[in-house]
Amino acid sequence: MRPFLIAPSILSADFARLGEDVDAVLNAGADVVHFDVMDNHYVPNLTIGPMVCKALRDYGVTADIDVHLMVKPVDRLIPDFAKAGASIITFHPEASEHLDRSLQLIKESGCKAGLVFNPGTPLHYLDHVMDKLDVILLMSVNPGFGGQSFIPSTLDKLRQVRKLIDDSGFDIRLEVDGGVKVDNIAEIAAAGADMFVAGSAIFNKPDYKAVIDEMRAELASVEA
Numbered sequence: 001m002r003p004f005l006i007a008p009s010i011l012s013a014d015f016a017r018l019g020e021d022v023d024a025v026l027n028a029g030a031d032v033v034h035f036d037v038m039d040n041h042y043v044p045n046l047t048i049g050p051m052v053c054k055a056l057r058d059y060g061v062t063a064d065i066d067v068h069l070m071v072k073p074v075d076r077l078i079p080d081f082a083k084a085g086a087s088i089i090t091f092h093p094e095a096s097e098h099l100d101r102s103l104q105l106i107k108e109s110g111c112k113a114g115l116v117f118n119p120g121t122p123l124h125y126l127d128h129v130m131d132k133l134d135v136i137l138l139m140s141v142n143p144g145f146g147g148q149s150f151i152p153s154t155l156d157k158l159r160q161v162r163k164l165i166d167d168s169g170f171d172i173r174l175e176v177d178g179g180v181k182v183d184n185i186a187e188i189a190a191a192g193a194d195m196f197v198a199g200s201a202i203f204n205k206p207d208y209k210a211v212i213d214e215m216r217a218e219l220a221s222v223e224a
C-alpha cells in the first residue's frame with residue numbers, strides 16, 4: 001500500500017478566512033485539500049466553484065487540490081477547474097452522459113481523474129474505465145452535507161474495490177469521504193482505503209494538528 005493521505009474537506013472550514021484556514025490545516029500536517037463543489041441540483045446544497053480554487057492558488061496554496069464535483073452536468077466545469085489549479089478532479093458517473101469522455105477531458109486538462117460512488121451507486125461503472133482512473137472515491141455518507149455519520153456498509157464496498165484495484169494492477173488511490181473520524185479511521189484503512197477525507201472531525205476542533213496526529217497514530221497501527 002502507498003502512504004496514507006489525509007485530505008481535510010474545506011466544506012467545514014471557515015469560508016470568511018478560507019486561505020488562512022487552509023494554510024493552518026496544511027501546516028498541521030494535512031496532505032491534500034479536498035474541495036467540495038455542490039450545485040443545488042445534483043446535490044441539495046450550493047458551495048464553491050473555480051474562482052475559489054484559483055483564489056486559493058493565488059493565496060499561495062501549493063498542496064494538491066482534490067476537486068470533488070457534485071454537479072450535473074459534469075463536463076463544462078472540468079476545463080475551468082483545471083485552469084483554476086485543480087490537481088485531481090473526481091465526478092459521479094451517473095451525473096455524466098459520457099463517462100469515458102468526461103475522464104478523457106480531465107486527463108487532457110492535465111489533472112488526475114477519479115470516479116465517485118454514493119453509498120447506493122453500483123460499482124459496474126468501473127467496468128471498462130479502470131485504465132483511466134487515478135482515484136476511486138467511495139462516499140460513506142449521502143453527498144451534500146458535512147457532519148453526517150459514516151455508513152457501515154461502506155466497509156464491505158471498500159474491501160470489494162480494494163480487491164478490484166489490486167487485481168487490476170493499476171495505480172489507483174482508494175479514497176473515502178464522509179463521517180471519517182479518529183475513532184473509525186483505522187477500521188476504514190484496514191478495509192482498504194488509502195486516502196481519507198475528513199471535514200467536521202478536523203475543522204470543528206480547535207487544534208487541527210492534534211486531530212491529524214491522532215489520525216496518523218491510528219493509521220500507524222494499520223500500517224504495522
Ligand SMILES: O=C(CO)[C@H](O)[C@H](O)COP(=O)(O)O
Nearest residue numbers: 009143144146147179199200
Ligand atoms: O462530500 C462531502 C459531503 O457531500 C464532504 O466532503 C464530507 O461529508 C466530509 O464531511 P465530514 O467529514 O464532516 O463527514
